[in-house]
Amino acid sequence: MLPLSVKFYKFMDKKLFLGDEAIAQAAIDAGLSGVYAYPGTPSTEITEYIQQKTSGSAIHSRWSANEKTAMEAALGMSYAGKRALCCMKHVGLNVAADCFMNIAMSGIHGGLIIVSADDPSMHSSQNEQDNRLYGDFAMLPMFEPSNQQEAYDMVYDGFEQSEQSGYPILLRITTRMAHSRSGVVTRPQKQPNEMSFPADGRQRFILLPALARQRFKALIEAQKEFLSASEASVYNRYFDAPDKKLGIITTGIAFNYLSENYPNGFDHPVLKICQYPLPIKLIEKIISTCDEILVLEEGYPFVESKLKGITGNGLTIHGRLDGVLKRDGELTPEAVGRALGMKIEPYYAKPEVVEQRPPSLCQGCGHRDLFDALNEVIRDYQQAKIFSDIGCYTLGVLPPFRTIDSCIDMGASITMAKGASDAGLFPSVAVIGDSTFTHSGMTGLLDCVNENTNVTIIISDNETTAMTGGQDSAGTGRLESICAGIGVAPEHIRVMTPLKKNFEEMKRILKEEIDYQGVSVVIPRRACIQTITRKNKVKQ
Numbered sequence: 183m184l185p186l187s188v189k190f191y192k193f194m195d196k197k198l199f200l201g202d203e204a205i206a207q208a209a210i211d212a213g214l215s216g217v218y219a220y221p222g223t224p225s226t227e228i229t230e231y232i233q234q235k236t237s238g239s240a241i242h243s244r245w246s247a248n249e250k251t252a253m254e255a256a257l258g259m260s261y262a263g264k265r266a267l268c269c270m271k272h273v274g275l276n277v278a279a280d281c282f283m284n285i286a287m288s289g290i291h292g293g294l295i296i297v298s299a300d301d302p303s304m305h306s307s308q309n310e311q312d313n314r315l316y317g318d319f320a321m322l323p324m325f326e327p328s329n330q331q332e333a334y335d336m337v338y339d340g341f342e343q344s345e346q347s348g349y350p351i352l353l354r355i356t357t358r359m360a361h362s363r364s365g366v367v368t369r370p371q372k373q374p375n376e377m378s379f380p381a382d383g384r385q386r387f388i389l390l391p392a393l394a395r396q397r398f399k400a401l402i403e404a405q406k407e408f409l410s411a412s413e414a415s416v417y418n419r420y421f422d423a424p425d426k427k428l429g430i431i432t433t434g435i436a437f438n439y440l441s442e443n444y445p446n447g448f449d450h451p452v453l454k455i456c457q458y459p460l461p462i463k464l465i466e467k468i469i470s471t472c473d474e475i476l477v478l479e480e481g482y483p484f485v486e487s488k489l490k491g492i493t494g495n496g497l498t499i500h501g502r503l504d505g506v507l508k509r510d511g512e513l514t515p516e517a518v519g520r521a522l523g524m525k526i527e528p529y530y531a532k533p534e535v536v537e538q539r540p541p542s543l544c545q546g547c548g549h550r551d552l553f554d555a556l557n558e559v560i561r562d563y564q565q566a567k568i569f570s571d572i573g574c575y576t577l578g579v580l581p582p583f584r585t586i587d588s589c590i591d592m593g594a595s596i597t598m599a600k601g602a603s604d605a606g607l608f609p610s611v612a613v614i615g616d617s618t619f620t621h622s623g624m625t626g627l628l629d630c631v632n633e634n635t636n637v638t639i640i641i642s643d644n645e646t647t648a649m650t651g652g653q654d655s656a657g658t659g660r661l662e663s664i665c666a667g668i669g670v671a672p673e674h675i676r677v678m679t680p681l682k683k684n685f686e687e688m689k690r691i692l693k694e695e696i697d698y699q700g701v702s703v704v705i706p707r708r709a710c711i712q713t714i715t716r717k718n719k720v721k722q
């Protein structure tokens with residue numbers, strides 16, 4: 183049965199929210215004490231919204247250095263009894279995975295919701311991993327909203343559910359949920375929790391083997407409770423319909439896409455899943471009622487694979503694994519319609535004048551001047567390789583620059599340059615941005631310093647996190663002292679201003695440091711012109 187408030191939603195005032203904003207507003211309304219996050223599309227707007235709406239209040243909302251520090255700080259706030267939200271893009275959960283897997287062991291005290299914003303189709307990511315697998319791996323309860331109102335309700339009620347169960351909740355959204363708008367009814371503002379500490383803190387938060395073994399047993403025991411909550415959840419619903427030749431299981435936003443194809447009601451029974459672990463009884467109901475099953479889910483064939491385990495080989499299951507839907511990429515209402523055998527006309531044909539426009543560095547960007555100078559310098563070295571990182575400067579792969587040779591994950595530029603140098607490569611050069619350097623480049627630099635590796639590390643410092651929209655960068659104003667603190671010789675920390683007029687000086691510095699047999703750091707520093715323009719507009 184739907185909660186009473188849901189029935190009255192249509193009569194109430196609605197606010198038009200992005201999925202990200204609905205999550206943020208719900209957290210504020212639920213008595214949030216702090217959001218901890220590192221920017222990453224499509225999750226960034228959650229924290230930005232909280233920063234905007236709660237500026238000057240006691241709610242913590244400053245960006246963290248990376249996703250792991252964010253999650254650990256959120257856990258600390260929860261330990262002190264307060265409600266915390268922790269947000270990241272999907273690959274961020276890889277960085278925070280050590281903490282995430284172990285929070286499942288310790289549990290929480292104040293309510294903790296962890297948002298993973300996944301990016302199927304890789305609109306702005308290097309992979310399309312589906313973090314429901316992480317939730318399942320950690321054996322934690324998960325929510326996956328089918329619309330913005332559900333996203334709001336899941337967060338608003340989720341803090342309390344998290345406190346009652348003693349475990350965090352993973353809220354998994356995808357790009358379209360994060361970045362599309364719909365009407366949301368908000369609920370009354372709650373007061374933040376007072377500070378308090380877990381009565382059994384030392385039994386839970388010290389994961390020494392003897393205690394951790396107990397905690398793992400407790401986590402296994404808690405699965406029954408998570409399952410009953412999921413079976414009884416208002417977010418998991420069975421819709422009966424006459425044609426039982428096919429039963430359709432949807433997860434998250436796929437329910438929305440299915441509904442678009444059936445404006446007058448479903449022909450086939452539908453099981454909508456938006457809370458995990460999988461509601462086994464509801465699944466048994468649909469598989470025992472229908473001849474065949476179609477699974478519609480955004481991301482990996484997560485439910486589809488599990489279903490094969492539940493049903494054995496007896497039942498025909500369609501989805502991403504048998505090719506009825508594409509194995510990769512986002513779902514769309516059209517793809518869902520086609521999977522159901524409907525004739526789908528494209529809603530909007532692409533006008534002929536529209537051409538593919540590859541992204542490029544902005545005119546006047548400091549990264550451009552760096553690449554121009556670096557290209558000229560490395561021309562003299564036959565073997566030179568440039569290991570890059572993730573940020574605007576990754577566009578240095580495109581013409582006219584074609585400078586970089588790699589881009590794997592945040593921080594990998596420095597460590598890959600190190601490994602290649604260890605293998606005998608010279609010159610081995612890393613290009614990394616200031617925000618990425620403080621996110622996860624610093625530890626790699628320490629490895630280089632400890633072994634006096636022959637690498638040249640270029641920290642292209644535009645004093646912001648430009649690629650995700652110009653958020654503050656954790657090391658602004660302190661990069662030289664950070665590098666010196668890690669142990670780079672001060673005379674090999676070279677700062678320059680990437681401007682055309684300094685071209686010859688830039689080339690000279692780069693060549694000197696490439697030729698130096700040891701660790702050198704070059705910092706081309708000039709503020710991102712887009713971030714400056716945006717900040718100036720806000721000031722006006």
Ligand SMILES: Cc1ncc(C[n+]2csc(CCOP(=O)(O)OP(=O)(O)O)c2C)c(N)n1
Pocket residue numbers: 220221222223249271273274275277307572573574575592614615616617618619644646647648649650655
């Ligand atoms: C683990 C992880 N977290 C977040 C992101 C999203 N992201 C990509 S690059 C980047 C930072 C870019 O800042 P910086 O290195 O300073 O380079 P800039 O874009 O400013 O040139 C972020 C946050 C990501 N790709 N991976």
Ligand code: SF4
Pocket residue numbers: 542543544546547548549574644648649710711712713
């Ligand atoms: S947003 Fe800033 S850093 Fe990125 S390309 Fe444009 S000017 Fe350069």
